[in-house]
Amino acid sequence: MYDSYFSSLTSFDMDRLVYAPHLYDPVSTSCRINLIFEDFILSDLLLKHKEKARELGMPLFIGEFGDTWKKEDRNGAVNDAYSVVEEDYTSAAYWDYSVKDVDGWNEEDFSIIDSHGNPRGLEANVRPYVRLLNGNPGNQSFSMLDKSYVATFTAEPRGAPTVIYMPEACAVPRGIRCRSVRRQNRVP
Numbered sequence: 001m002y003d004s005y006f007s008s009l010t011s012f013d014m015d016r017l018v019y020a021p022h023l024y025d026p027v028s029t030s031c032r033i034n035l036i037f038e039d040f041i042l043s044d045l046l047l048k049h050k051e052k053a054r055e056l057g058m059p060l061f062i063g064e065f066g067d068t069w070k071k072e073d074r075n076g077a078v079n080d081a082y083s084v085v086e087e088d089y090t091s092a093a094y095w096d097y098s099v100k101d102v103d104g105w106n107e108e109d110f111s112i113i114d115s116h117g118n119p120r121g122l123e124a125n126v127r128p129y130v131r132l133l134n135g136n137p138g139n140q141s142f143s144m145l146d147k148s149y150v151a152t153f154t155a156e157p158r159g160a161p162t163v164i165y166m167p168e169a170c171a172v173p174r175g176i177r178c179r180s181v182r183r184q185n186r187v188p
Contacts (some may be wrong), residue, residue: 006048011056019053020063023085023092042084050090062092069109069120078124079144086129089137094125122169132163155180 007021025041046062053060062085067077078094085092096110114120127142128149138152147170155162166176 007052009052009056017058018061019049019056019058020061021049021052022095023049023062023065023081024067042081046084046090060090062090064095065092066095066110069111075121075124075144078121082124082127083141086127086141087139089130089133089140126167126169128164128166128170130162131165132160134160134162 023042023045025045049062050060065081065085067074067081071077094112096112112119112121112125123144127144130137130140130151130153133153135153135155138154140149140151142149149166149170151164153162
């Protein structure tokens with residue numbers, strides 16, 4: 001099952017394409033169980049997708065990821081998946097937003113909207129992110145427990161601003177702190 005998850009796509013002569021695979025843990029999603037090591041599996045799968053994107057000479061965009069409401073700790077599983085893609089600024093889209101097919105499609109129920117049209121899972125799905133980055137990405141992380149967000153990057157001294165989106169649902173009781181560390185080249 002694990003080996004069949006990877007693409008056999010070969011490169012072809014076209015411009016302006018992205019490699020957009022899905023990112024799901026095939027075991028825990030299929031069996032509707034929480035695996036203690038699920039984030040390690042997702043990290044390994046993401047690494048394979050990055051290697052494939054490099055092999056194809058295409059940017060990587062995770063076209064779909066998420067987790068089912070049929071699991072006991074769905075928010076924890078979704079947070080783990082977000083953590084894997086956020087860590088090194090991988091672009092991704094969460095699956096899905098559907099009132100009609102909450103239980104219909106594959107009986108998965110991944111929707112952030114319940115059958116009555118109410119949002120759910122906001123603790124895991126609503127998060128800050130870097131919208132524009134003037135520089136080189138380092139890593140980023142968000143804790144859904146204490147609502148703390150850290151983004152590291154090396155900024156360019158001039159040019160466009162860096163913009164970090166902070167959703168209202170992520171209101172931080174102690175406020176927002178930004179810290180800039182200036183590193184200077186030292187000559188011996």
